Amino acid sequence: MGRKMIVSVLAALVLVAISGPGQAWAQKGPIKIGFLAPLTGGAAQVGKDMVNGLTMWLEEHGNQIAGRKVELIVEDTQGQPNIALTKLRKLVESDKVHVLSGGLFAHVGYALAPKVDEYKIPMLYPVMAADDLTQRKPAKWVVRNGWTSSQPSHPFGEWVVKTLGYKRVVTIGIDYAFGWEVVGGFQKSFEEAGGQVIQKLWPPLGTTDFAPYLSQIRRDADAVFALMVAASSLRFPKQYQDAGLKARLPLLGGGTTFDEFVLPSLGDEAIGGITPLMYSAALDTPVNRRFVKDYRAKYGKVPSYYSEVCYTTGRWINDAAKAIGGDLEDREKFLAALRKVEVPDAPRGPVKLDAYGNPIQNIYIRKVEKKDGELWNTVIHTFPAVSQFWKYPPEQFLKQPVYDRNFPPCKYC
Amino acid sequence: MRRALPPGTPRIAIVLAFLLLLVAPPFLSSFLLALVTQAVIYSILAMSLDIILGYIGLASLGHAAYLGVGAYSVGILATRHGAGFWATLAVGVLLATAVAAVFGLVALRATGVYFLMITLALGMVVWGLAHRWVSMTQGDNGISGVPRPDLGLPWSFAQGLPFYYLAFAAFLVAFGVLRVIVGSPFGKSLVGIRESESRMRTLGYHVWLHKYIGFMIAGGVGGFAGVLWAYYNGFVSPADLELATSVEILLMVALGGRGTLLGPALGAALIVFLKNLVSVYTQRWLLILGAVYIGTIVYAPEGIVGAVRQWTRPGEPPDVAALGARRPRRVAS
Amino acid sequence: MTEAPALALSLSGLSKEFGGLRAVDDVSLAVTPGERRAIIGPNGAGKTTLFSLISGETRPTGGRIALFGRDVTRLSPHRRAALGLARTYQITNLFPRLTALENCLLAVQALTPAKLHLHRGLARYPALFARARTVLEAVGLGDKGGETVRTLSHGEQRQLEVALALAGTPRLLLLDEPTAGLSPAESHSMTALLKNLDSAITLLVIEHDMDVAFELTDRITVLHYGRVVADGLRHEVKANPLVQEIYLGAP
Missing domain, CATH: 3.40.50.2300 (Response regulator)
Known part of the structure; x- marks a missing residue:
């Protein structure tokens, strides 16, 4: 009797383990964010600031976006467009991320944009600032929530x-x-x-x-x-x-x-x-004072603009995801939501996109x-x-x- | 005395590897497939450099130039003039050969370190052009949006798998061509030049001419790899032409075993995988790569193929096999 | 140009200066076709430099060189080889990581148009292989074709030196101390080998071993400090007091 019971409980557990998440969570599994940054090579320190920014936002919010768990997958671009392209493939095809972000250097930005359009997967550019990415050669699936080089x-x-x-x-x-x-x-x-x-x-x-x-x-x-x-x-x-x-x-x-x-x-x-x-760590607003204080406490240094834009990227993804009820699987809808995001109180101040997809800030x-x-x-x-x-x-x-x-x-x- | 592997082992391994490259890709994840495609393209590049390093015996630090010339031919012609695959291929290869013809005139006056420095400088010239000739190359931003080739075949090369097979076919062509060349009387003359230039001269060889032809072949095949590289990435930028790329190609050849064609191809594959795959798991991949290089230099100065040959033919000195080509067959007479 | 065509080799006023040193000093020499001549002289007499001038590896600072009636003073080594000139080296200069047969093949194809063929394997040229084997046989290395040069003995390497020079069926052969470093037995067989060479080949031999020199050749030129100090038939040279002084010290 007892033994049979144990067996059936075990069997039930196994069934739950196999089928439970598989079905109930198939659509609402974790939100996967793919993040590209140079983690080795000359720009490794910048890459670190970028990753820190996004990580900090996610941790502040319990690694949750729109009620779904968030999985952040960071890949090293080594500052090279070819490597960045390879890692982009990996993030999209192997990791099946929902949304991409990161990247440093204009040529990396130009290399990734057509590929991102080909994959039809939204990518936020918080740092890569080459003018034409939102001027003469815009890419549909690239959402620039950072800046253009000539803007300031x-x-x-x-x-x-x-x-x-x-x-x-x-x-x-x-x-x-x-x-x-x-x-x-x-x-x-x-x-x-x-x-x-x-x-x-x-x-x-x-x-x-x-x-x-x-x-x-x-x-x-x-x-x-x-x-x-x-x-x-x-x-x-x-x-x-x-x-x-x-x-x-x-x-x-x-x-x-x-x-x-x-x-x-x-x-x-x-x-x-x-x-x-568009940012200064000395910016005297309550939001920024808190951001700088917490960032220093966590990473032991003053945040750079790289940290701020990537921090706000977390918020950006969150706001867009919330607007569509967390349904990131509908990429077109998610992209539209990303373009509509307005952040009134980022550490750098209010941010929203213009008709060409570049922040007004x-x-x-x-x-x-x-x-x-x-x-x-x-x-x-x-x-x-x-x-x-x-x-x-x-x-x-x-x-x-x-x-x-x-x-x-x-x-x- | 080390124990020898059974004599036929390397040949069987090669055949198996080729079979695997033919049969396995449909079962790979798309990321792995992308890496194998890269590896195959870089193998062509490494084999082309092997003609200069392994056969002529000169270390060149400017080989990325030919990759760049081939790649930019595609980038410019395909995006701006809508040129098709065969046109860009022809232009890319011919232009790279022509660039090698010009560079050869300058570089082949020197040997050893001087050759290294001249080729380095020439490589930087091409890099500088890519960087500065903005109206043509879009400078630092690079040329993006290169479409995948359309050969009028029923399948689309925009897909990873068909493109892989295109690259693999290109690899087989390049390997076949280079293999015939290194086994030809001309190819043997390059080995002779590597071994003793002075003797070759008094035997009656116009040594410079032979080196020059070999140099151009290497450039042309390098350009061939560049054409594929541009189509693969859909993007060309000066970063492709950096000194670091030239150094990497040189290391691929050294790691695999110079003067063996397939060795450098193997070296290329290993480094592509190390660079891209190991860095997924650890940021210390540079350390691992460094360790691999040092290990090669210390334990296998003739590269992986050299080390394997030493195992399989323990009686012979290690670099006998560096000749690469088959031993001449007995000819019935 | 009047009587030059008759000569296999003609040097006139040939000089080579290294820095201030005259390694070869105003050397004039006339070698008739089929002649066998030894060049002797103490170390540093300029014998090897003279060979390098003739082969074209070194450019003279003065004088002229003619091969078979043709002025070759400005010609590169490979062009001279094409005219029928071949040489061996005192310090073995082979392709050490190739087999003996491969060495010979390189030498055999050197003067054929095949050397620039790159569209098919060397194995598809049976005539080249046949010739290479013949040459190997000729120098007594018939069974060593498959062996890598550096696994060959010193004596065998010297034989291979000669084989490479013979491969292109030269008309004028320069042998730089063919017996250097050989045991008496090896030296003997090398001498026999050279003695039996086709009599049509004009031979110029640098030799330290007087016995070998006398056995191989009928004419002898003595070089001392880059100058020709004696030139003649072997008994004449033997009798020359200056030569005796150079070689035997004061008489």
């Missing part, structure tokens, strides 16, 4: 003329698409407001010794606009100071030149640098200052609700070519 530059260019009164500026930008777009956007609005870019220098990607470029900088300028990334942004400010330029020519730049990612590694040479971006003019022995990007001016086209009508803006090394041309060089 547009209001900044005009602001530099009108507020700082600088009329003649030398630009020095890392020689690749991201650099061209950041510098190009600045040059356009700066010159339209009456400024003149009198010299454009383009050190190649990976440059760490800027002496040859610094010595060329024309001394009859009012200021220098620098666009640095990664290892270059670590070295540039110090060399700028050592060349005796800091005292003579104020240093402006693109957001990555002084972003929170590099500030801890810089010294006083960075103080006074003015850059625009605040752009902050930030100045590097020292507080309690640490460097912070103090916000000195806020442009609310800036679109990628800023004040230009989109149709008209899109008629100009994408910014590159020689566009806009240097009329005053």
Whole structure:
């Protein structure tokens, strides 16, 4: 008797174990998020910030989205488009993820977009900022919830003329698409407001010794606009100071030149640098103060914009999933929901998408200052609700070519 | 004395491997299939470099250039001019051969480290062009949206499996062609040059010409791999042409066993799998890859194939087999 | 050009300077077809350099070289080989990781158009194999064809050196110390081998062993500090007091 009972209980358990989840959860299994980031190679630290951001949001919300458990699968792109493509295949075909996100570097963004469209699977681009991804070559299934490279530059260019009164500026930008777009956007609005870019220098990607470029900088300028990334942004400010330029020519730049990612590694040479971006860790709002405090407690450092955009990506997926009752399996519906998401209170401020699928968001003019022995990007001016086209009508803006090394041309060089 | 494997073992293993490559893919997950496809394409590239490294005996650090030329031919012609597979294939291979013809004029004046440095510089020139000639290559952003080829066949190469078989067929063609070449009198002359250039000269060989022809063949086949690579990824960017790629190809050849054609193909497959598969499980994959390289250099300087041959023919010095081609058959006379 | 066609090799005022050193100094030489001549002289006399000048591996700093009546001073080594010139090396210069037969095949195909064929396997050229085997037989390595060069004994490697040079049926053969490092027995059989070569082949031999030199050749040229100090039939040279001084010390 007893024995029979045990057997039947066991059998029942086995049945439940096999069939239970298989049927009841077939449609509502965990939500799988595939996340691509460079975890090895030169950009590994950035990749870590990205993963941290998303992980933090998920953990804060009990790893649940719209009542479903979340499984986050992170794959290493090594910063290479080919590897990123392979890992994309793996995430979609082997892991069968519901939604994708992540990615760093413009060429990775361009490589992934057609594949994402082919798979018809929504992918959020929180970091990859190449202009044309939401301008001249949009991809249906890519939802950019980050930014475009030239977006912060547009209001900044005009602001530099009108507020700082600088009329003649030398630009020095890392020689690749991201650099061209950041510098190009600045040059356009700066010159339209009456400024003149009198010299454009383009050190190649990976440059760490800027002496040859610094010595060329024309001394009859009012200021220098620098666009640095990664290892270059670590070295540039110090060399700028050592060349005796800091005292003579104020240093402006693109957001990555002084972003929170590099500030801890810089010294006083960075103080006074003015850059625009859609985020600053020093942003004084309750949401951001809490975000920075919790992020520091968890990871021991100040969040960078990479952390913020990926953190908000968690929220973004959640809001879209909730809007459609957690039915991520209906991809078309999910994609539409992702495009409709409005986040009124992200750490960086309110965010929603424009008709081309790029966020309309605040752009902050930030100045590097020292507080309690640490460097912070103090916000000195806020442009609310800036679109990628800023004040230009989109149709008209899109008629100009994408910014590159020689566009806009240097009329005053 | 190590115990020898039965004499026919390697041949049986090769036949089995080819059979497996033919029969197994339909049963693979699509991710694994993608990796095998990559491995097959990279094998072509590694075999082409083997002509230079393994047969002529010169280490080139610019081989990614030919991959790039082939890939960009496809990228530009297919997206901008709607060119079909055969047209892009012809242009890709011919252009890569032509580039090798020009590079050969410069590089083959040197040997050893100087050859290495010149090819490195030439490779960087192509990389620089891809990077800077924005109107043609779209620079750093790369060319995306390359459609999969349409050969007018009933199945679509947009699917993973048909494309794999296309790549595998291409591999068989490349292997067949290279195999005939290395077994030909010309191919033997390359080995002779590797072994003793001065002797070849006094025997009556125009050594430079032989190297030059071999160099161009390697470039052309490299371009062939590039064509497939572009169709496979649907995307071409300067990242494909980086020095790191050239180094990787060189390591594939060294790991598999230079001068053996199939060795480098095996090396390519191993590295593709290590890079993509191991990194799924651990971020320490670079360490593992490094360990594999060091292990190869220390324990199998002639690569995997060299080590296996040492086992199967313990009587012979290890690198006898590095010749690669079959021993001449006895000819009935 | 008047009487040159009659000569297999003609050197006139040939010089080679390395830095300040004249390794070959104003050497003039006329070798008639079918002649067998030894080049002797102490170490550093410039004998090997002279061979390298003739084969084209080294460019002269002065003078002219003519092969079978044709000025080859500016010709590359492979073009000279095509004219019927072959050489061996004092320091064995073979293809060490190939078999003896493969070595010979490389030598055999060198002067045929087949060397640039890449569309079919070497195994499809039975004539080349036949010739390679013949050459191997000729130097007494008929049963060693399948062996890798570096597993061959030193003596066998020297024999293979000669085989490679013979493979292209040369008209002028330069032998650089063919018996170097051989045991007396090996040396003897090598001498016999060379002695029996086709008498149409013009032979130039660098030799240290006087017995070998005298046995193989009828004319002898003595080189000392890059200069020709004696030239003549063997008994003349033997009797030359200068040669005796060089070789035997003061008389």
